[in-house]
Amino acid sequence: AQSVTQLGSHVSVSEGALVLLRCNYSSSVPPYLFWYVQYPNQGLQLLLKYTTGATLVKGINGFEAEFKKSETSFHLTKPSAHMSDAAEYFCAVSAGYSTLTFGKGTMLLVSP
Amino acid sequence: EAQVTQNPRYLITVTGKKLTVTCSQNMNHEYMSWYRQDPGLGLRQIYYSMNVEVTDKGDVPEGYKVSRKEKRNFPLILESPSPNQTSLYFCASTQGGTGLNSPLHFGNGTRLTVT
Numbered sequence: 001a002q003s004v005t006q007l008g009s010h011v012s013v014s015e016g017a018l019v020l021l022r023c024n025y026s027s028s029v030p031p032y033l034f035w036y037v038q039y040p041n042q043g044l045q046l047l048l049k050y051t052t053g054a055t056l057v058k059g060i061n062g063f064e065a066e067f068k069k070s071e072t073s074f075h076l077t078k079p080s081a082h083m084s085d086a087a088e089y090f091c092a093v094s095a096g097y098s099t100l101t102f103g104k105g106t107m108l109l110v111s112p
Numbered sequence: 113e114a115q116v117t118q119n120p121r122y123l124i125t126v127t128g129k130k131l132t133v134t135c136s137q138n139m140n141h142e143y144m145s146w147y148r149q150d151p152g153l154g155l156r157q158i159y160y161s162m163n164v165e166v167t168d169k170g171d172v173p174e175g176y177k178v179s180r181k182e183k184r185n186f187p188l189i190l191e192s193p194s195p196n197q198t199s200l201y202f203c204a205s206t207q208g209g210t211g212l213n214s215p216l217h218f219g220n221g222t223r224l225t226v227t
Contacts, residue, residue: 009152100157
């Protein structure tokens, strides 16, 4: 079985501040981990993924995430928020070939 | 352009009236899946298909049917829609299973309202 917990349904930051979106997962086998972003009235787009190898993963738009096995975490960060980063972010885990399980999402609000 | 196309984008219907939401991908992907998105619940998988003629239930399959007669198409069928199926639906595809390197490609969604 696999599951994802995203802490905080809403996160508010000021433009230029650090973005930190938290994700913890549960998996009985080594997982593949993903972060997706959803802009209003659109489908989901891949931000970054972890499969194997380097635990610090860089994605698009300046985002990165670090896989920490001991903490079962895959938190998403960005050093400096931009207004265009306002969107909903989803963490997802796949521990097999058939299903991708999503967290409930975190809405990122960026204020000027 | 590589894409997943869903139709319609918006649909309002009444309880019990059968409907079909179409999904087509032009990337020759083997794996296709349907999700529903509800506020506070994230995305939940309805059905998925590993390849032509192979379909399996996801987490919330009740009240839905799918078919995979061709590689590119994966329609979602609601034979007797009910108000609790009011939701935002997404079709997605990828090459191989979700455990492989390639990510899911999503359509733009279908917003369904059942009254």
